[in-house]
Amino acid sequence: MIPLLGAVLCGLLLGQLLTLVALRLPRRMQWDLERDVALAHEELGREPVPPVGERPTLLRRGPECLTCGTSLSGAGAVPVVGYLLRNGRCRACGATLPLTGPVVELVLAGAFLALVLQLGATPTALAAAVLVSMLVTLAAIDGRERLLPDALTLPGLWLGLVLNAFGLFVDPTSAILGAAGGYGFLAGSQWLFGRLTGREGIAAGDHKLLAMIGAWLGWQVLPAVLLLALTSAAVLLVLTRILRRTGGPDARTEVAFGPYLVAGALVLLCGGAKYLSALIL
Numbered sequence: 527m528i529p530l531l532g533a534v535l536c537g538l539l540l541g542q543l544l545t546l547v548a549l550r551l552p553r554r555m556q557w558d559l560e561r562d563v564a565l566a567h568e569e570l571g572r573e574p575v576p577p578v579g580e581r582p583t584l585l586r587r588g589p590e591c592l593t594c595g596t597s598l599s600g601a602g603a604v605p606v607v608g609y610l611l612r613n614g615r616c617r618a619c620g621a622t623l624p625l626t627g628p629v630v631e632l633v634l635a636g637a638f639l640a641l642v643l644q645l646g647a648t649p650t651a652l653a654a655a656v657l658v659s660m661l662v663t664l665a666a667i668d669g670r671e672r673l674l675p676d677a678l679t680l681p682g683l684w685l686g687l688v689l690n691a692f693g694l695f696v697d698p699t700s701a702i703l704g705a706a707g708g709y710g711f712l713a714g715s716q717w718l719f720g721r722l723t724g725r726e727g728i729a730a731g732d733h734k735l736l737a738m739i740g741a742w743l744g745w746q747v748l749p750a751v752l753l754l755a756l757t758s759a760a761v762l763l764v765l766t767r768i769l770r771r772t773g774g775p776d777a778r779t780e781v782a783f784g785p786y787l788v789a790g791a792l793v794l795l796c797g798g799a800k801y802l803s804a805l806i807l
């Protein structure tokens with residue numbers, strides 16, 4: 527019982543930290559880009575325009591309202607409960623707080639619980655929790671910003687290869703083929719789609735994300751991850767179309783694919799594979 531409670535508690539608390547990373551990393555990347563442009567202008571002898579303010583921190587400060595900057599401290603900073611206590615709004619300016627926080631916290635708590643139930647309190651479960659944490663952070667960033675930062679996908683990919691060099695999840699050959707196959711399949715599809723339609727299609731970040739998933743879980747999971755991702759994306763797209771026809775929110779013309787790939791990987795990682803195969807067979 528204690529490992530299960532510990533898993534849920536760890537998921538909620540880590541979810542809160544990773545929400546900060548998910549909300550702040552894109553702003554930090556924007557700041558870094560503006561600084562690099564200013565440096566390049568300076569080198570070329572042009573008037574540099576430095577980025578506004580200090581470089582955004584990731585974890586040095588607690589959560590704040592993204593609109594007015596008021597700190598969300600006290601009981602309001604408790605995972606999930608804080609969001610409910612505030613009714614999803616900032617008390618200072620009334621702005622809606624992003625749903626990212628409670629969603630990331632609950633998904634991590636649920637996933638950690640499933641991992642401990644499936645693998646026990648083992649080093650493998652701990653490593654799987656690291657993968658889940660990186661994947662959920664990536665999905666949260668992609669869902670908000672349509673961005674899958676290399677700062678997360680590339681270290682994630684290498685870490686998966688290193689762990690599987692010791693056969694933690696799959697054998698080294700499966701991991702290498704998983705990384706290359708994940709990247710190659712989406713990059714190849716993207717190239718073909720571009721040639722046929724003249725449009726962009728799947729973004730390069732998605733190639734690296736699937737390469738990362740392949741590096742951790744092996745090439746064998748790639749068809750199932752893609753199938754789950756495409757099915758869930760299609761179902762959601764149809765639902766959004768129906769909602770739009772009945773006066774609901776507009777469907778976005780471009781859909782972030784990262785969260786669906788992550789959802790597919792999480793279902794397989796957290797033991798969904800056996801239920802799925804039972805359903806299919």
Ligand SMILES: [Zn+2]
Pocket residue numbers: 591592593594595596616617618619620621
């Ligand atoms: Zn506010």
